[in-house]
Amino acid sequence: MTTEHTGPECPECGSRRKRVPPGRQGQYHVYCDECDHDFGRFDHFQAQLRDLLDDVESRLKHKDDA
Numbered sequence: 001m002t003t004e005h006t007g008p009e010c011p012e013c014g015s016r017r018k019r020v021p022p023g024r025q026g027q028y029h030v031y032c033d034e035c036d037h038d039f040g041r042f043d044h045f046q047a048q049l050r051d052l053l054d055d056v057e058s059r060l061k062h063k064d065d066a
């Protein structure tokens, strides 16, 4: 297991420290390093992060247009 400091925050304790599966394989789960909150499967977690990034990106673009 490696530890990553990356968003989103844990809904239980607010920590951004996560335990990421070895090899970052999709069938493993991502856990909060502080309270062991289960963020779900790594591939689902990745998809969530992508959505978040897309959202931020589109908001930034929108700002540029204004």
Ligand SMILES: [Zn+2]
Residues within 6 Å of the ligand: 010, 011, 012, 013, 014, 015, 032, 033, 034, 035, 036, 037
């Ligand atoms: Zn937590």
